[in-house]
Amino acid sequence: xxxxxxxxxxxxxxxxxxxxxxxxxxxxxxxxxxxxxxxxxxxxxxxxxxxxxxxxxxxxxxxxxxxxxxxxxxxxxxxxxxxxxxxxxxxxxxxxxxxxxxxxxxxxxxxxxxxxxxxxxxxxxxxxxxxxxxxxxxxxxxxxxxxxxxxxxxxxxxxxxxxxxxxxxxxxxxxxxxxxxxxxxxxxxxxxxxxxxxxxxxxxxxxxxxxxxxxxxxxxxxxxxxxxxxxxxxxxxxxxxxxxxxxxxxxxxxxxxxxxxxxxxxxxxxxxxxxxxxxxxxxxxxxxxxxxxxxxxxxxxxxxxxxxxxxxxxxxxxxxxxxxxxxxxxxxxxxxxxxxxxxxxxxxxxxxxxxxxxxxxxxxxxxxxxxxxxxxxxxxxxxxxxxxxxxxxxxxxxxxxxxxxxxxxxxxxxxxxxxxxxxxxxxxxxxxxxxxxxxxxxxxxxxxxxxxxxxxxxxxxxxxxxxxxxxxxxxxxxxxxxxxxxxxxxxxxxxxxxxxxxxxxxxxxxxxxxxxxxxxxxxxxxxxxxxxxxxxxxxxxxxxxxxxxxxxxxxxxxxxxxxxxxxxxxxxxxxxxxxxxxxxxxxxxxxxxxxxxxxxxxxxxxxxxxxxxxxxxxxxxxxxxxxx
Amino acid sequence: xxxxxxxxxxxxxxxxxxxxxxxxxxxxxxxxxxxxxxxxxxxxxxxxxxxxxxxxxxxxxxxxxxxxxxxxxxxxxxxxxxxxxxxxxxxxxxxxxxxxxxxxxxxxxxxxxxxxxxxxxxxxxxxxxxxxxxxxxxxxxxxxxxxxxxxxxxxxxxxxxxxxxxxxxxxxxxxxxxxxxxxxxxxxxxxxxxxxxxxxxxxxxxxxxxxxxxxxxxxxxxxxxxxxxxxxxxxxxxxxxxxxxxxxxxxxxxxxxxxxxxxxxxxxxxxxxxxxxxxxxxxxxxxxxxxxxxxxxxxxxxxxxxxxxxxxxxxxxxxxxxxxxxxxxxxxxxxxxxxxxxxxxxxxx
Numbered sequence: 010x011x012x013x014x015x016x017x018x019x020x021x022x023x024x025x026x027x028x029x030x031x032x033x034x035x036x037x038x039x040x041x042x043x044x045x046x047x048x049x050x051x052x053x054x055x056x057x058x059x060x061x062x063x064x065x066x067x068x069x070x071x072x073x074x075x076x077x078x079x080x081x082x083x084x085x086x087x088x089x090x091x092x093x094x095x096x097x098x099x100x101x102x103x104x105x106x107x108x109x110x111x112x113x114x115x116x117x118x119x120x121x122x123x124x125x126x127x128x129x130x131x132x133x134x135x136x137x138x139x140x141x142x143x144x145x146x147x148x149x150x151x152x153x154x155x156x157x158x159x160x161x162x163x164x165x166x167x168x169x170x171x172x173x174x175x176x177x178x179x180x181x182x183x184x185x186x187x188x189x190x191x192x193x194x195x196x197x198x199x200x201x202x203x204x205x206x207x208x209x210x211x212x213x214x215x216x217x218x219x220x221x222x223x224x225x226x227x228x229x230x231x232x233x234x235x236x237x238x239x240x241x242x243x244x245x246x247x248x249x250x251x252x253x254x255x256x257x258x259x260x261x262x263x264x265x266x267x268x269x270x271x272x273x274x275x276x277x278x279x280x281x282x283x284x285x286x287x288x289x290x291x292x293x294x295x296x297x298x299x300x301x302x303x304x305x306x307x308x309x310x311x312x313x314x315x316x317x318x319x320x321x322x323x324x325x326x327x328x329x330x331x332x333x334x335x336x337x338x339x340x341x342x343x344x345x346x347x348x349x350x351x352x353x354x355x356x357x358x359x360x361x362x363x364x365x366x367x368x369x370x371x372x373x374x375x376x377x378x379x380x381x382x383x384x385x386x387x388x389x390x391x392x393x394x395x396x397x398x399x400x401x402x403x404x405x406x407x408x409x410x411x412x413x414x415x416x417x418x419x420x421x422x423x424x425x426x427x428x429x430x431x432x433x434x435x436x437x438x439x440x441x442x443x444x445x446x447x448x449x450x451x452x453x454x455x456x457x458x459x460x461x462x463x464x465x466x467x468x469x470x471x472x473x474x475x476x477x478x479x480x481x482x483x484x485x486x487x488x489x490x491x492x493x494x495x496x497x498x499x500x501x502x503x504x505x506x507x508x509x510x511x512x513x514x515x516x517x518x519x520x521x522x523x524x525x526x527x528x529x530x531x532x533x534x535x536x537x538x539x540x541x542x543x544x545x546x547x548x549x550x551x552x553x554x555x556x557x558x559x560x561x562x563x564x565x566x567x568x569x570x571x572x573x574x575x576x577x578x579x580x581x582x583x584x585x586x587x588x589x590x591x592x593x594x595x596x597x598x599x600x601x602x603x604x605x606x607x608x609x610x611x612x613x614x615x616x617x618x619x620x621x622x623x624x625x626x627x628x629x630x631x632x633x634x635x636x637x
Numbered sequence: 638x639x640x641x642x643x644x645x646x647x648x649x650x651x652x653x654x655x656x657x658x659x660x661x662x663x664x665x666x667x668x669x670x671x672x673x674x675x676x677x678x679x680x681x682x683x684x685x686x687x688x689x690x691x692x693x694x695x696x697x698x699x700x701x702x703x704x705x706x707x708x709x710x711x712x713x714x715x716x717x718x719x720x721x722x723x724x725x726x727x728x729x730x731x732x733x734x735x736x737x738x739x740x741x742x743x744x745x746x747x748x749x750x751x752x753x754x755x756x757x758x759x760x761x762x763x764x765x766x767x768x769x770x771x772x773x774x775x776x777x778x779x780x781x782x783x784x785x786x787x788x789x790x791x792x793x794x795x796x797x798x799x800x801x802x803x804x805x806x807x808x809x810x811x812x813x814x815x816x817x818x819x820x821x822x823x824x825x826x827x828x829x830x831x832x833x834x835x836x837x838x839x840x841x842x843x844x845x846x847x848x849x850x851x852x853x854x855x856x857x858x859x860x861x862x863x864x865x866x867x868x869x870x871x872x873x874x875x876x877x878x879x880x881x882x883x884x885x886x887x888x889x890x891x892x893x894x895x896x897x898x899x900x901x902x903x904x905x906x907x908x909x910x911x912x913x914x915x916x917x918x919x920x921x922x923x924x925x926x927x928x929x930x931x932x933x934x935x936x937x938x939x940x941x942x943x944x945x946x947x948x949x950x951x952x953x954x955x956x957x958x959x960x961x962x963x964x965x966x967x968x969x970x971x972x973x974x975x976x977x978x979x980x981x982x983x984x985x986x
Contacts, residue, residue, distance in 0.1 A: 072806060072810045073942050113796075122799075130806055132797070133798075152787045155781070157748075158784055159777040159780055160750050164752070164754055165762065168732060250770055250776070251777075253769070253770045274923060281915050281919070363656060365915055366652070366831065373823070377668060
């Protein structure tokens, strides 16, 4: 017993030494010339920003002058058009589009609109411009109660949705809408802050809306119409009707970029240093040293993990200060797994890539996929439980001080931790001489990596289960992409895609095993491996089902995703047992089919996966149509 | 004998083809396009429920100004007002999901206070709130008209409502610029890799033995990278047309993309020559591109806006001027890099 701590200590010291070496070596590559060029670039950009700021340009106007409105300077509609960024003023003589170039023509109080899509879009923009022009003028009016005769208090009240963990209301905090707090303080936020107490209590006490009229009387504040928008992390909830904004957390869009853009720089450097080891056999020295590959990778990764944490912490502090929120440890803890997955994916990419160019594409692909995964659900932060699959939702909640439960943290970050571990494991599998210094296409390397993880036939089950987070991510992305299509098209397409993703995930390592001749290419071993792999996947999927109880059954498409996993609604026990066993049978059968193909060559493997996918999709279709 | 620069450019392109990285690049771009469309279609249906057919919000209306508000909601297309005798009755209906929202009115000091209740933690929240806001704005206009006597200014009459989807504006102002810029960034990144890789593997030394100058090598690599972006841009425009999106002024758009591509690739190669270490070169390149486009985005004639206006066919002389300016800047950048290459000490490579 006494020897182990020492051994562990020595290991740690070695890892730290490699980490230190990595840091000093990286610092060495930045010579004086690089530093000077960097400084020049910074100065130049500063000049660009300064010049534009000096020119008095505020904000980024992508839609500047994209529509053309013909309006005479003496028309009352001249001013609104001038003040609108997207509309450009043209003399009315130019005429509407087929003959002239105008999208809208204003003459004698009449509006003529070009008969094009663009004309209609211009009209919508024009209507909005006139509306806000009216509001701006009226806000200077002396008699404010006549100018803004309607004052709205909006509150969100939770109705019983039937979700276990997340049933509570999300607070829409109205902290940023200046001037309106006086009148609405008492009832505005109550509905939100009562959290998980359920609808009965929320509305039982002060019956919400009726209480508001009484206590706020004489000094109604001037409605905040000039800005129109609400706070950064939630919609505005009181003021004139124009000031009410729906809960669109633009903040999470911003957050996605603020937290993820710096990560791209870190993974670029990290990918380079890993690939550097492989080019010209540089890493060979490290490999022959009395240190395990795991320690080498840990040592080389440590500085980058530290950099990620540092950057994240700095951003968190900055967001708290400038965003006016209360971001803290929870934020850092939520972003950390994202950073880890970024590094893990880059590590695998760098282990597989043949050249720097290939690495660049891999890095771009990694950051695009991860960013979109993190980013989509975050849009719906205040709306739906599906948002919880993204750790950014936790960040937004932390900023709103809504609180994050351990369960929610686990649900959000679990797939990220698991995914990162699996990727590091795969990458480590090929961190050996015969793979590091050979030039092989990425798919073959990938099969090598899978093969290196196979110890016995039971590895099939383990690997299948380990792939679940990736399957989950891939399926969610498929849902996100296909969401845009009409439901009649997206549903069958989605069923096939989901089935395909699962079939590939279940059988790829079986194929890798056969390819490297780990198992005899017989029908019997194909059936055994296929069954085991299907079983492993089944167990993993049931774990996912448990996770589902936390919430995520709101979206119609999401339900189809889960219905195929046997997570139905309330059904009687016998049917439930059937539902439990049916997917097990399905997974083992389809994977066995693919495994039979895998014993031969690439083409028969692809063909059998196709067959298995169709079978799987047909099964899913029956389940979905009979349950939903 | 053919031009060595052409040979080098061909070799660069064939390497890209062999590694199939260009396929990955196109896939990434397709993914981004599909994804941003998803975001917008999703958001549009949230913010503009009229684009979702047959969707109406049922609202319970109670209180002092019940009749006035109901008169307004009856005129609205996608909202239906239902009269309820009391707040409690309305809240009960809300709890039992018979209505989507509650509007409780109270006249205080000649003003109408509306206490609105919308459902929470549901994807419908945004839908409902948008509808409520539209109805309440109409209500505000009606109430304002009743009080017109005590106002100094008469509000302008609004233009008629349009039947359009915000997706139209998004396609031109965000999607098309995004699709046309992404290939440019990627081309620059390829150029950086291509040069630093030669340094790293020491193969530049071998190339130097061949009867070509460093300028030729750089020219060849630059041509290969700079040609890729306009080619991809043309592909995207074709795809968008096939998809039913009209893109105007294709020739000018391609010229603009070619200029950006030339400029960005020149900058990339300049950086790669100055900092042969791939890590710092890529970092500097990312920073430079970020600053270049971040900086120009603040300009009134920013590149994205120029592309949007060309594509949507709102071209004025100013946009044409912008195209000319960016083309000139690109050529100046290219000449600059050639000068820089001449000054690079060839023995130090």
